[in-house]
Amino acid sequence: MRLRLKHLVATLVAVPILGLLVGWLGLVPIGASGGHWAATDWFLHWVMRNSVRTASLGTTVPPLEDPAMLPLGAGHFETGCAFCHGSPAQDRSAAALAMLPPPPNLSEVVPTWTDAELFEIVQHGVRLTGMPYWPVRNREDEVWSIVAFLRQLPEIDAATYRQLSGLAEPVPGAVEPPALSCDGCHAEERLTGRSLIPSLAGQSEAYLLDSLRAYSAGTRASGVMSVAISALKDEDLPALATAYAERARQRKEPAEAKPAMVELGRTLAEQGDPARRIPACLSCHDKPDANPAFPHLSGQSAPYLQSQLRLFVAKTRGGSQYRDLMQHAAEHLEEADIQALAAYFAGRP
Numbered sequence: 215m216r217l218r219l220k221h222l223v224a225t226l227v228a229v230p231i232l233g234l235l236v237g238w239l240g241l242v243p244i245g246a247s248g249g250h251w252a253a254t255d256w257f258l259h260w261v262m263r264n265s266v267r268t269a270s271l272g273t274t275v276p277p278l279e280d281p282a283m284l285p286l287g288a289g290h291f292e293t294g295c296a297f298c299h300g301s302p303a304q305d306r307s308a309a310a311l312a313m314l315p316p317p318p319n320l321s322e323v324v325p326t327w328t329d330a331e332l333f334e335i336v337q338h339g340v341r342l343t344g345m346p347y348w349p350v351r352n353r354e355d356e357v358w359s360i361v362a363f364l365r366q367l368p369e370i371d372a373a374t375y376r377q378l379s380g381l382a383e384p385v386p387g388a389v390e391p392p393a394l395s396c397d398g399c400h401a402e403e404r405l406t407g408r409s410l411i412p413s414l415a416g417q418s419e420a421y422l423l424d425s426l427r428a429y430s431a432g433t434r435a436s437g438v439m440s441v442a443i444s445a446l447k448d449e450d451l452p453a454l455a456t457a458y459a460e461r462a463r464q465r466k467e468p469a470e471a472k473p474a475m476v477e478l479g480r481t482l483a484e485q486g487d488p489a490r491r492i493p494a495c496l497s498c499h500d501k502p503d504a505n506p507a508f509p510h511l512s513g514q515s516a517p518y519l520q521s522q523l524r525l526f527v528a529k530t531r532g533g534s535q536y537r538d539l540m541q542h543a544a545e546h547l548e549e550a551d552i553q554a555l556a557a558y559f560a561g562r563p
């Protein structure tokens with residue numbers, strides 16, 4: 215008995231030392247080209263699926279039927295996911311297929327995951343596989359738009375994908391495939407009164423440039439915009455701000471709203487509510503002598519305005535050096551105020 219215990223202790227000491235020795239001698243193969251043994255591959259996927267399932271247990275899934283989520287989801291998929299996973303318009307590249315594990319064709323695997331599980335994967339990424347996590351914090355709303363798009367992906371063909379994402383048709387004879395431009399998402403004619411993507415037309419150059427710099431510096435959190443501008447240099451930003459500032463905002467049919475709600479929005483915008491410490495929005499926004507760093511709200515889509523107001527109330531919107539002014543102005547807004555204000559400004563010429 216005493217002898218056996220000694221053996222056990224000796225083994226417990228020897229095994230980690232042996233392990234370190236094998237590691238130190240460089241005998242552990244880390245090359246990807248050999249692939250995994252089938253058993254290792256099975257085991258890793260089994261662990262991953264169990265982990266994702268457990269992590270997504272408490273997640274509440276919001277409504278994902280809003281069609282406005284699809285252009286945002288498809289556009290981001292094109293800029294942030296397609297170069298690894300391929301898309302309905304493009305097969306996976308040889309470089310992507312040489313990853314270990316290779317990024318799967320998502321049209322095939324999406325049906326094997328629930329919405330909450332897809333959210334968990336896109337929000338947190340997958341360790342040791344190359345699958346990245348969402349690049350900013352506190353933007354679950356953006357990740358849900360990606361999930362809404364992924365859910366539709368198995369049914370989407372190349373033409374529908376191009377139309378949803380704003381990706382141009384390939385030019386016959388061109389060497390490079392087209393890449394998604396800013397206009398793929400922001401072109402005025404692609405936007406409606408329900409869009410989650412903002413209209414940039416009619417915004418001042420100062421505000422647009424401040425916003426681009428804020429995304430680039432990380433003081434305004436958006437995974438979609440941080441990926442969209444990641445290839446740009448600081449000196450590229452002013453020309454983009456100028457180009458969009460010169461465009462005129464087109465009138466879009468605002469999403470339907472009850473007249474009483476629009477009236478409440480108008481009262482708050484014109485007079486505020488001093489008892490609830492809500493200032494008059496029009497004392498800063500949309501007046502002829504306004505500071506050009508303050509954005510133009512009239513004619514912007516209601517869902518986008520709502521999303522930004524919710525972020526300000528949650529104190530996670532960020533922005534330029536003037537962002538605290540707006541955070542203060544939004545502090546006491548409630549959900550009903552947000553909907554009323556968004557409806558009022560969306561319909562304001």
Ligand code: HEC
Nearest residue numbers: 262294295298315316317318323335336340343344345346
């Ligand atoms: C750098 C390459 C890369 C990028 C970019 C990337 N992924 Fe992945 N992704 C992977 C790899 C590799 C896996 C495989 C993980 C595995 O098999 O364990 C994966 C797995 C997944 C899975 C789980 C699929 C399954 O059944 O294993 C989903 C869902 C997914 N990615 C969605 C996305 C979305 C959405 C984006 C864009 C926001 C994205 N990925 C961007 C490499 C990438």
Ligand code: HEC
Nearest residue numbers: 289290395396399411412422425426436438439442443454
């Ligand atoms: C995949 C779609 C997509 C692409 C591509 C894209 N954007 Fe955006 N953009 C968005 C979304 C969504 C937002 C709102 C983000 C947020 O919540 O802060 C946004 C916000 C902005 C804003 C702030 C607007 C405001 O009212 O505060 C500017 C400026 C902007 N984008 C410029 C650009 C430029 C310039 C490019 C090209 C380099 C570009 N975007 C590419 C989707 C996109």
Ligand code: HEC
Nearest residue numbers: 493494495498508509519522533534536537539540543555
């Ligand atoms: C003291 C001036 C001030 C007041 C009052 C004010 N805002 Fe703002 N607002 C700002 C500034 C400055 C920004 C830009 C923040 C940034 O991105 O740097 C802003 C941004 C916004 C945005 C984001 C627009 C976009 O394109 O992303 C919305 C929506 C908004 N304000 C709505 C309102 C509403 C509704 C009210 C009234 C309850 C209001 N604001 C009152 C200064 C103000």
